[in-house]
Every structure is written in C-alpha cells, then in structure tokens.
Amino acid sequence: MKKCKYEFIYTPNKRCKENALEDNDFCIFHADFPKNEKKLEIEIDKKLSSADYDFEGCILNEIDLSDREINQKVLLNFFDATINGDFIFNGKSKGNKGKVEGLNFSLATVKGNIIISDLIIQHTLNFQNTKIDGAANFSNLEVNENAYFNSWGTHKFEVQKIAKFKNLEIRRNSSFKGSLFKESLDLSGSKFFGNFKFKKVKIYETLKFENVCIRGKANFSKSIFNGKVVFRGSRFYKITTFYGTKFVKNANFQSIGFKGMTNFKNTIFKEEINFNRASSSPSNKVIFDGCNLENIRFKDSDFSRCEFKFSKLPDRIIEDREYKEKKQNLIKELKIINNSILFSGYIKFQEYTKFPVFSQIIKDAEMIAKTYKKIENWLKDQDELDKANQFYFNEMEMNREIYAYKNKHKWIRYSIWWIISGYGVKRSRLLILIGLIMIIIPLFVNWQTYIGFIVGGIIAIMLSSFLSMLTKR
Numbered sequence: 001m002k003k004c005k006y007e008f009i010y011t012p013n014k015r016c017k018e019n020a021l022e023d024n025d026f027c028i029f030h031a032d033f034p035k036n037e038k039k040l041e042i043e044i045d046k047k048l049s050s051a052d053y054d055f056e057g058c059i060l061n062e063i064d065l066s067d068r069e070i071n072q073k074v075l076l077n078f079f080d081a082t083i084n085g086d087f088i089f090n091g092k093s094k095g096n097k098g099k100v101e102g103l104n105f106s107l108a109t110v111k112g113n114i115i116i117s118d119l120i121i122q123h124t125l126n127f128q129n130t131k132i133d134g135a136a137n138f139s140n141l142e143v144n145e146n147a148y149f150n151s152w153g154t155h156k157f158e159v160q161k162i163a164k165f166k167n168l169e170i171r172r173n174s175s176f177k178g179s180l181f182k183e184s185l186d187l188s189g190s191k192f193f194g195n196f197k198f199k200k201v202k203i204y205e206t207l208k209f210e211n212v213c214i215r216g217k218a219n220f221s222k223s224i225f226n227g228k229v230v231f232r233g234s235r236f237y238k239i240t241t242f243y244g245t246k247f248v249k250n251a252n253f254q255s256i257g258f259k260g261m262t263n264f265k266n267t268i269f270k271e272e273i274n275f276n277r278a279s280s281s282p283s284n285k286v287i288f289d290g291c292n293l294e295n296i297r298f299k300d301s302d303f304s305r306c307e308f309k310f311s312k313l314p315d316r317i318i319e320d321r322e323y324k325e326k327k328q329n330l331i332k333e334l335k336i337i338n339n340s341i342l343f344s345g346y347i348k349f350q351e352y353t354k355f356p357v358f359s360q361i362i363k364d365a366e367m368i369a370k371t372y373k374k375i376e377n378w379l380k381d382q383d384e385l386d387k388a389n390q391f392y393f394n395e396m397e398m399n400r401e402i403y404a405y406k407n408k409h410k411w412i413r414y415s416i417w418w419i420i421s422g423y424g425v426k427r428s429r430l431l432i433l434i435g436l437i438m439i440i441i442p443l444f445v446n447w448q449t450y451i452g453f454i455v456g457g458i459i460a461i462m463l464s465s466f467l468s469m470l471t472k473r
C-alpha cells in the first residue's frame with residue numbers, strides 16, 4: 001500500500017500516516033474530490049476515537065464534536081483544513097464547560113457556520129487567516145493564553161455572516177488585526193486581560209462592544225466601522241488609541257471608562273458621538289486630535305482632562321440645538337391650548353411655570369449649562385481662551401434661559417448684562433452703547449443739545465458702574 005503524499009505546510013517534517021486511496025496520491029482525508037460521505041464519516045470517527053485530532057490540510061464534511069470525549073491534552077489541529085459544512089463544538093452539552101488543549105484553525109476554510117462555545121482552552125486559540133463563509137459563534141470561551149483572529153499577508157480572517165464573540169475571557173493577548181466582518185460583530189461582556197489589537201478591522205454592520213473589559217493596551221487604529229458602534233459601559237485600563245479610526249454611523253461611548261491615556265487622533269466621526277456619563281482617570285487625558293466634534297455629547301461625563309487639538313467644536317452643542325427645537329415645538333403646542341402664554345414673542349414667566357412640562361425643559365437647560373461649563377474649563381486648561389469664552393457665553397445664555405422660568409429678577413439682570421457686555425465677554429458692546437446714547441439723547445432733548453450730552457454721559461457712567469457690579473461673578 002502506498003502512503004498519502006500530502007505535504008504539511010505547518011510542520012514540514014511530518015508525513016501523513018494514512019494509506020493513499022486507489023487511483024490517488026492522497027488518503028481519504030487529504031484527497032480533493034467528492035468522497036463517499038459515509039466512509040469518510042467512519043474514518044473521521046475512528047481517528048477521533050483514537051485521540052488523533054490532527055486534521056491539518058484535510059478536506060472534510062460537516063463536523064460536530066459536541067458530544068465527543070475529547071482528550072484534554074491533545075491539540076485540535078485544523079490548520080489549512082477545508083470543512084465543506086458546519087463545524088460545531090459546543091462544550092456545554094456535558095453540563096459544564098468542556099476543556100481542550102488548544103485549537104488551531106489558521107488558514108482553514110469553513111464553508112458553513114462555525115460554533116465553538118462554552119469551552120476552556122488551556123493554551124492558544126488560533127484562527128489566523130481563517131475564512132468562514134457562514135456565521136461564527138465563539139461565545140463563552142475561556143482562553144488561558146493568546147487568542148488570534150487576525151490576518152496577515154494576503155490572507156484574511158473573515159466572517160461572511162453574523163459574528164458573535166460574547167463573554168470571551170482571554171488571559172493573555174488578543175488580536176483581531178486586519179480581520180473582516182461582512183455583517184455585525186458582537187463582543188459584549190468579554191474580558192481581555194492582555195493587550196487587545198483591533199487595528200485595521202473592517203465591519204460592515206453593527207459593532208457591539210458593551211461592558212467589555214480590557215486590562216492591557218487597546219488599539220483600534222485605522223479600523224473602519226460602517227455600522228453603528230456601541231462601546232457602552234466598557235472599561236479600558238491602559239493606553240487606548242483610535243488613530244484614524246473611521247466611524248461611519250453613530251458612535252456610542254456612553255458610561256465608558258478610560259483609565260489610561262486615550263487618544264482619538266484623526267478619528268473620523270461621520271455622525272453622532274455620545275460620551276454621556278463617560279469617565280476617565282484623573283491622571284490621564286482623553287485627547288481629541290484633528291476630529292470633527294460638531295455632534296458630540298458630553299452629558300454628565302466625567303473627564304478630568306480632555307484636550308481638543310485641532311478639533312472642530314460646534315458653536316453650540318448638539319443638546320442646545322435640540323433644546324431650542326424642543327422649546328419652539330412646545331411653545332407652538334401650548335399656544336394652541338392657551339394663547340396668553342405668548343405675549344408678542346416675549347416670555348410670560350408665571351404662565352410658563354404653570355405647565356409642568358417646563359420643569360423638564362429647565363432640567364435640560366441646567367444640564368446644557370453644566371456641559372458648557374465643563375467644556376469651557378477643558379478649553380481654559382489648554383489656553384484656548386477664545387473658544388472658552390464662546391462656551392462661557394453659551395453657558396450664561398443657558399443660565400438666562402433657566403432664570404426666564406425660575407427667577408424673573410435674575411432674568412432681567414442677565415438680560416441687561418447680555419445686552420451691555422455679552423456677559424463681560426463682548427465688552428466693546430458697552431462703548432457702542434455709550435456712543436448710541438450720546439447720539440440718541442440730544443434728539444429727544446432738542447432745546448439745548450449740550451445738556452443732552454451731559455445726560456447721556458451721566459447715564460453711560462451709571463451703566464458702566466452697573467456693568468462692573470454685574471461682571472463680579
């Protein structure tokens with residue numbers, strides 16, 4: 001009997017022990033033609049029963065290892081194998097998680113779906129350049145060493161359908177570098193104890209990354225996320241980088257925790273960016289360098305230091321724009337109910353507060369004022385005084401809004417302060433005002449023009465002292 005002539009790529013010194021088929025150089029596992037399914041199944045069964053898990057380069061049909069006794073000390077090797085169907089290995093069927101030595105699927109092709117779940121992998125999980133034509137489910141895996149789902153050379157780790165990688169626990173490093181997901185990817189609930197490489201990853205639909213914990217460095221550079229991205233509640237403990245990462249749809253970073261230095265350098269945000277309730281450690285900065293932040297939300301976020309280098313900030317934050325719209329609609333609505341609420345477009349304070357809906361409006365305005373103050377402080381830290389003044393002005397405008405509902409006298413004071421000096425930010429306004437008074441007063445006091453000037457001067461002095469009183473915050 002002649003032996004199978006298959007040449008191993010991964011381990012070049014190895015030779016296939018099997019006999020070659022009649023009229024073929026290869027054995028039943030390595031031969032590449034439609035095989036007798038029943039016969040192949042029997043042979044696979046024999047191989048597995050003798051704890052031989054070396055399927056390197058084999059061309060196989062569907063495989064299900066879920067109900068098999070698998071020797072925990074032998075590596076499951078499917079390197080460069082082709083599976084013309086599903087590959088299923090669910091360790092849960094034995095009551096608790098099944099244990100295996102390791103899994104190597106590098107350069108393998110799975111034509112159907114792949115389910116590898118509820119397993120403890122004692123060493124490495126290797127899926128470099130693996131091609132999966134169906135869906136992939138890698139949930140509830142514990143990996144004691146590294147996990148590789150990455151691409152190199154001209155090959156790619158790619159999943160054509162939905163990919164679930166939920167509740168993974170990777171004790172050492174993980175890499176998804178250069179991988180491709182044609183539909184969505186879900187990594188929620190996973191824990192990565194080492195470094196996490198997520199560079200040059202491309203995802204066509206949603207990326208769910210909720211409540212993920214990354215203890216090592218995390219790198220999302222140059223990845224392209226074509227769908228929504230949800231990072232809600234995740235924790236990053238070391239340096240986290242998003243260099244040139246592209247978010248085509250909404251990016252949700254709600255309640256995220258950055259413990260290490262975080263840098264969004266040249267990150268492309270196409271739609272809304274949500275950092276509500278996000279936090280960072282006091283000793284590390286969150287840097288937005290060269291980003292367009294016109295649609296960013298910072299409600300109740302707690303970044304002690306946040307830097308906006310060359311980044312585009314809006315004149316008014318997104319919540320402010322929404323607030324104005326909401327208020328307009330509400331006024332329109334209430335106008336139908338009660339016409340007296342509007343008095344030639346001016347606010348009738350007491351009327352407003354009669355409507356309970358305005359208590360929410362006030363809360364919104366207070367939150368917006370707080371957000372403006374926070375951004376103003378971050379800008380002051382960086383000596384971006386012009387922009388800081390703009391946000392201070394916006395904050396005062398929001399305070400004036402709040403007093404419109406809450407405190408009529410304060411509203412009047414803020415309104416005067418706004419008119420004469422733009423809350424001290426636009427001081428030239430006072431000079432313009434004095435000039436106007438000097439011109440206008442004589443027109444009224446026409447019998448002796450110069451008396452008008454004196455009166456005008458007195459009023460200007462009074463106003464400027466009033467201003468100095470108001471600018472004392």
Ligand SMILES: [Zn+2]
Binds near residue numbers: 004018
């Ligand atoms: Zn062979």
